[in-house]
Amino acid sequence: MAKDPQRRAAWTEVATDYVLAHGLIGLSLRPLAAELDTSDRMLIYHFGSKDALVADVLRCSNDRAVAQLAALPPSNGLSDAVGDLWDAVQSAPADRCTRIYVEASALGLFGQEPYASVVRDANAVWTAALVGHLVRSGVAADLAPRAAELIDAAFMGFQLDLPLDIDPAARLRAVADLTTAVTALA
Template sequence: MPDPDPSPRDDLLVRAVAWFAEHGVGDTSLRSLAAGIGTSHRMLNYHFGSREGLLGAVVEAVERAEQETLTSLVAAHEDPVAAGEAFWTRVADRAEVFAPLFFELSSHAMRDRPHAAPLRRWLEEGWTATVRDAYRRAGAEPELAGSLALQSLAMARGLLFELAVTGDRAAGDAAMARWTRTVRRELDEAAGKGPGRAVSP
């Protein structure tokens, strides 16, 4: 739930995230951003210190929001596949606005830009650990849980990229549904409920 009375810094950060989501980061200067969100270059410098400081705050805000959402969905669903379906719906609903920003900031993380260091750590560890642990709680052995986590993340990121480029939500949803069925089959077989393993009488 949004803070009903955000601090001036938080208010500027929300506006900056929204502006970057619409326009991209590129080589936007603090002066250009200030003009775009209705504030001054001086105020941005006061609250964030520099362009890199502001970008770091933007990365952290976007990362934190997605992390909190994924964590809450995993906690709310005993079935990790159902949690994944719910997360995909959220991500797909917001793809047009936030996917370009996510991939642009991810490219900063790939290049080891200092302001994107928190995002790089989350991309390397956070998503994988959270998804892997959800599969482990569902009964998957460590090797299978790790493999399914890696594949699930790759599938979601690939489909998000395709959706952002093509706008074809129906195709993205259909592909995710096929992947979901594959994951359920893998988990069932590992638990002895499918053709991959005999079920004890």
């Protein structure tokens, strides 16, 4: 039996939906295979390994979040862009994609593969999407990468706090403070 790239691509989409609903840490192939109406052995056959499957899921998830940013209309300048980007990463599907990214990043911090490599690559794609939105919003091309770095770092910190039930008003103040900090770069 030859490996079918179309089946792999279709299974990657469904596997991504499964991981977005159930999480990445502790992912077991048997329940995932049941969701795909196949066996864990067939998943390994088509993907080569669990790590390759996870890498495909992480790429697919990141692509979905990036597509959501790419679809955003331009913001009215840098100040509005911060709020618009925060709203985007807090709405579906980017909110779930970001949570999966945070899980993968945590595993990647310890050098665990495929997480470290995929997260590194995803960072480049994600940052380019942030820069693209900022430039479309009128931010100077030389300032946009610096602003995107600061925005991304703060958003990741905010994402880590989300499960802690931080006061929503405090989070909004933090986003406002981030806006002040980012606009001071200009």
